Structure formats: C-alpha cells, structure tokens
Amino acid sequence: MAASTPGLQMAATRPCMSSPCHLFRVGAAFLSTDSKRASWTKLTSSCHISSSQPFQRYLSSSSMKSNKVISRAMAESTDRSTGGLPIDLKGKKAFIAGVADDNGYGWAIAKSLAAAGAEILVGTWVPALNIFETSLRRGKFDESRVLPDGSLMEIAKIYPLDAVYDSPQDVPEDVKTNKRYAGSSKWTVQEVAESVKEDFVTIDILVHSLANGPEVSKPLLETSRHGYLAAMSASSYSYVSLLKHFLPIMNPGMPTFLLCGSSLSLTYIASERIIPGYGGGMSSAKAALESDTRVLAFEAGRKRRIRVNTISAGPLRSRAAKAIGFIDMMIDYSIANAPLQKELSAEEVGNTAAFLASPLASAITGAVVYVDNGLHAMGMGVDSPIFEKLDIPKDQH
Template identity: 30%
Template sequence: MLRGRKGLVVGVANADSIAYGCAASLKALGASLAVTYLNEKAERFVRPLAEGLDAELILPLDVEKPGEMEAAFEAIRKSWGRLDFVIHSIAFAPRDDLHGRVIDCSLQGFQQAMAVSCHSFLTMARLAEPLMTEGGALLTMSYYGADKVVNNYNMMGPVKAALEASVRYAAAELGQKGIRVFAVSPGPLKTRAASGIAAFDELIDAAVERAPSHRLVDIAEVGRTVAFLVSGAASGMTGATIYVDAGLSIVA
C-alpha cells in the first residue's frame, strides 16, 4: 500500500509514543522512514526503535535549535531527493504555564508552546514543499481540547486550536501542488508527553466513561488512521481534523 513512499516521522520518544505507533503502521505497509530523536539523551531510547523499523535515516532534531530542521530536511534531500509524507507529533508547554490558568500564562511560555507545538509544523511544511515534487501528505497531532474546554488542558487548548487552523490554511495553500494536510486528534493516551497534564488519570477515567465505546484508543489505531491518510486511498481529503478517540468527540 505504501511501498516506495518515503517519509519523515518526528516525535518518537519511546515505544508508547504516538509517533512510534504511526511509524510502525507506515513501515508495516511498506514505507521507508526517516526517524528523528530530540537530543543525545533521547537517542539511546529512540535509535533501537528506529533500527527495529529499519529506518533509513536516524536524525537529530530539536525544533528549538536554529538550523536543525533545515539540516534534517537537507539530509533527506541528499539521501532520497524527495519526500512523500511528514508526521509531526511533538508538543511542549512549560510546566508552570501548563498547570495554571490560561489567562495567567506567561508570554514567554505561550510563545515557546506555540513555537514547538505549532510553528514548527509550518516550518516543516515549508521545508517539505520543494521535496514533495509529486504531491504528499503533512500530518500533525491535535487533541479535542482545541475545540472544547477540557479540564487541566489549559494553555494547550489555544495552542492546538492554532495548530488546527494552521492545517486548514496550509491545505489551502499547498493543495494545487497535490500536498494534503491533516490534523489527527486522538483521544487521551498514556504517553510521556501527556503525563505532564495535571490530574491526567482523572482525564483518562472520564474519557473511558463518556466515550461511546467506553475505552481508550491505542497508538496502533492512530497509526492505521495515519497510514490511510498518507495513502492514495485518502486522495480526496485534505484540511480536516480527523478524530481517533472511540467517539469521545461526539459526546456533549
């Protein structure tokens, strides 16, 4: 289904990462992967996972370090000459700002959260554009808190809302080049990143209770959805936020 497709997966931290679930599904369907790690400390966890997926490129990428995004895409250009998809699965907010009221968050904290969680996706879209000579797909990860108020999600709500709006605008701007853009919105998952949200266990329990399926989704289900969006089967779709949350988002 994806044999011959080449793509970049950003955000693998461990085997529980959404990005890892995406990478595993994409690889299982024949895609060739470039996988990134945040820094030297993270590399010892990410590299074995990437090697287990036969990743052709394993690259450092800290989006807060000037030049690292450009270097990663240049490495892809030199090795592959083209790119078919990008999976952007990173987000960050300073703990003090994340745990406080939205109206109390600091300017510096808000700017950092926006830079890492939202603007980095736009930068990756710009860098990927010249490599997607035959079209492609750009995907990022959102959450229901972008659309509705979720207790303790706090400042990440406005940040993810900006990300979803960015997806729509990028889809409009890149559509003529055959580049499709999506936000995928999983339900709450027990990932390392999510553990920074206050009272996260309560959020999990509430999701299980309220979702029509009365369960959580897993990273494999998110990965299969991502693989569908990357594939030609989703050629008629772009600009949408796709919920993979066992129906939680339909419940008032």
C-alpha cells in the same frame, strides 16, 4: 523538547497495543461488470432506486477505460490480486518528527506506515537522541517493533531535530553550548530538511508528532507571555516550519493516478472544548494548529498537490502525557462518557495515519479526523449524577 499533551506526544511512542497493527481493509478492489450490475441490483432494491439502467449504460461506455486502469494497477502491484483495498505505501518514504521512544503516537504512526511498506525516517529531539539510539541498538524496542508479518520495523535513519529553531542563525548561544546538544549538528528544521534531501532526495509523507508547553500545568490566566509563546512555537509554528522546509523535497501529486504527497499532524480536543488542567497556552496552540491545517492544505495543495490533515487523538498513557499529571483521569473519563467505552490504543491512531497517507484518502485534505472513540461528539458527561435516573446503556464487558 518534551511533549506535553495527552493526545499529542513529542517523543515517540510505546503504543498501548496488545496485538500487532492490522492494516485497514475494506471491500473488494476490483469488480467485474457483471458483479457491479449484481451489486447495483441489490442496492436499488434496498434503497428503492427506480432503475439501474443509467448505471448499466455507464458501465458499458466506460468498460474499456476501466479495464485499462485496472490492468495498470494490477501490473504495478501483484499483491492486489488477492482482492480488497490494502493500504500500499511501498516505495514511499516517510519522515516522522517527534519520535524519541516507543511509547506514544509518533512510534505507532511510524509502525503503521512501515507495515504498509513505507521507508521510515525519524527526527528525534536532540537531548533525547542518545538514549533513543542506544535503546534501539540494544533491542529494548524489539517487542514493540514487531510488524504484522512478524518482521521488525526498520528505521532507515534517525536525525537530531529541535523544531523550535528554523535555521542555525535562530539558535541562541546558551543552547549551542548546552551539554545536552554536544556532539550533535545540523538539527534545525532547515538543516534536517537539507540532510534528508542529501540522503534520500525526496520524501512522500511528512508527520508532525511533537509539542511542548513549559507551563502546561498553569491555568491560562496564570500563564506568562513567554510560556504562551513557547507553547505556540513548539506545538504549532513548528509544523508550519517543517512543511515549509520539507515541501520542496516532497514528491508532487499526480492527479491522473490519484497520487498525492501527504502531511499529517496530531491535535487534541482542547482546541475546541474546555479541558481544565490543560493550560499554559496549549489549548490555543492546538486551535492554531487546526486552523493552520486548513490554510496549509490550500497552499501546499495548490503548490505541489500535497494533502494536509490533522488527527485529533484521544488521551494516551504515554510518558510525555504523564507529565501533565492527570492523564489517568482523562482516560477514565473518556471510557465512562465516550460512545465507545474502551481505552484508545496508539495503534488505532497509527492506522488512521496510514490511511490518510495512502491513495485511499486521495480526496481528503484540510480535515480534522477524530480518533477518540467518539468523545468529541458528546455535549455532556453521562457519568454525571444528573443522569443517574436515565437508562443510559453501559458497557458491561
């Protein structure tokens, strides 16, 4: 199943990164009561808040409870004694569906989750499995496996996967006998979930990073019913199927400690804006994926306290995206028109995924999170000749 979207790759990904991924950090992790009062005093001054007394009373009444929570948190992770809010996924297991090389968002997400301490399992499209495993074994991905601490990302296990098929009964005979599937077994969604349960018992994070539209280069009016439904099946329903089969083995959330399992997918702005050339029903598939994200957030949240979000990523020069034929033009357009004039890196999407999978995002679910340098916010392309007389700032660097 080859990926076919600028922002959502089926195959794993060589992040367009020039540096190792950097973990998200913000502020100080724990503040003493005095430092909280000092910070509140500055805030009341700058924001014209009339009094800090209610806040001080709150601090006094809850200090013992806060100290207990802080002590427990610090005891669980000595790394936090250095301060900050590090993304800590130690002890967590993540399954990323759609990794088949080191050249896209799936790989970047795996790398960021690994940098945060998660154990990485991947599902690789069956026809690409042998090449991926061989390349990994021969060290072809070693350069892009380097983590911030200098170590190499380890993949605990690689599973053959074709997410178009839910169970063995769904696989047609011509696929079963296809030589590209020879030598592989247990690669339907149901079988992979069962294999992961047998090998690792449970997981904490599920990532859907795959898509396919066999007629993506055709305008929607020229797309066949078969091509349209194939795009929906591979790019949208595959996520529903993955979550359905993996949900029973995902560790349920614990509200007392703000712990929740997390499920993520990747979408693209074509779900809500016209992107000429991005056809074959893929824009419809992305719209369905985002709608499903909201519904799944409710259902998985109520069933097992699992959070469900999707990242709307900007265009990336992955091998899969190049198949569409106009990825370079899309990147140039984004650089010219987005609020931030720079090329998006896969690392930025990977880091966002790590944040969304972490306890720092414990209240975020059912959301579409844009990681596209702000292009989604634009109503018009400012590189149009119609704006040539306006003094629009441009990045000179």
